[in-house]
Amino acid sequence: MPIRNSDAERVRHISFFKHADDSTFNLAMNGAFLQRFPANTALLMEGDSVDFLYILLDGAVELGAGWKSKDTTLAILRPISTFILAAVVLESDALMSAVTLDRSEILMVPGESLRSSMKQDAKFGFAVSEELAGCYRGLVRSIKNHKLRDSTERLANYLLTQRARQGEKDEIVLPHEKRVLAALLGMTPENLSRAFSKLSDKGVSVDGAHVGFSNVAALERLARPSPLIDNHYAQDRNTLGKAYTERQQGVLDQKKS
């Protein structure tokens, strides 16, 4: 069943699709369809072959991985995000699992349609390259965060990043359960609790999913955020894709001025 125009239009002007002319866009959307999933649905398991590019239009998705009896969370996606782009471009198996955290709407775009339109339209292909480059840079920041900071520093920087994304207010709402945040930051739930406690003397207070800040300067002195690791962009810029949010040219200079 061909995709309804209204569903495809939801991504017409987001991320790398905005660089496609109408014929390229229609070629890319050939065979695409919208699917709705309840919460806690496994969309993909590690090692699965991948035939679709997934575009999260509503809800939340957790990308994860496991080994022996350990699991971890590699990313938590919010609308509008694409995922499994690298595996689709390379026609490879998935290296991550994907599970819905909330009830979600996902646009499934056939891999072959995307690859064909990239090979046919160099400008569109270049835009997808930029998106892949942005995804790569996001992962470089993530591994730097893990290798260079301890667990309290990772939490402190996470909170400052969320605060930037949620409008620089004195209170934010954690976008998911704390055990998911613990897995994302690479620690056990018990240690996330202890890390929040450590931050209480930097003015951080917690009430369920609500986190308050009363001494941002002290928190920043501990966190030492760096534009080379942390990416403080506003949340409503998420739909612009990783190519946009990860470009940041000259950002060291911007920070200094």
Next chain:
Amino acid sequence: MPIRNSDAERVRHISFFKHADDSTFNLAMNGAFLQRFPANTALLMEGDSVDFLYILLDGAVELGAGWKSKDTTLAILRPISTFILAAVVLESDALMSAVTLDRSEILMVPGESLRSSMKQDAKFGFAVSEELAGCYRGLVRSIKNHKLRDSTERLANYLLTQRARQGEKDEIVLPHEKRVLAALLGMTPENLSRAFSKLSDKGVSVDGAHVGFSNVAALERLARPSPLIDNHYAQDRNTLGKAYTERQQGVLDQKKS
């Protein structure tokens, strides 16, 4: 000074360049030049703006990062490898530093030449997309390795990967100093020593840079290698690029058979 044909020819049939026809290749190489650096030369620092794609033709390069007073190694490159591809495609600043470990020959390809040739030739652009996808997948494996395994498990898996790359012999040669390996694996040099000691009862012996294996089955039982984290490809396939080495479609099935 234009690049000598003989220098450009060194990359004519490697990695994504092999997908370029002659005119696209010449456009990509427009303004390229070969440079030789002694060991321990800083090629790039984190935050530097990037104007060239670097291609390591000979020697070794360490990609690293620091924060506060901590440093880590993110990758160690062997010939023939490209690096800083994502920053060039996205026209962004470098998120990693690059330093030669040995005396090295590096081909510098202007970023604008590469981007122009990608935009002009969709097939070549697609090949660069595949390379970026491969680089991304390599980083996914790396972060999974760090988040899911302890330091002894990371060393054990590193050794098995090196053994696969060096021809499945009973002895390998570590390709760089142990303190660099320690930084790559995310531990201090003292802990690398202790991890090697822990592996001695799995048949691992060390004599300088030489590592011997006398009980590979025992080592594999501890290491539990997984094709979803580890990439056992032969070293002479390195010149084929990350798109090739990271594709691995259906590899779970291959491993089982």
Next chain:
DNA sequence: CTTGGCGCTTGATAAATGTCAAGCAGAAAC
């Protein structure tokens, strides 16, 4: 040949993090 420097190993100790258990609060199910 001698001296100095560097890489590495080992020991002792400190810090960070994980594991296990218990209890509380709130929400969901009955």
Next chain:
DNA sequence: GTTTCTGCTTGACATTTATCAAGCGCCAAG
């Protein structure tokens, strides 16, 4: 309204990893 379940916090203890120091061996410089 009651019961059950889940997420989270806190305590106690174990394990992993880092830090600091000392010493050895080898290589480079003089």
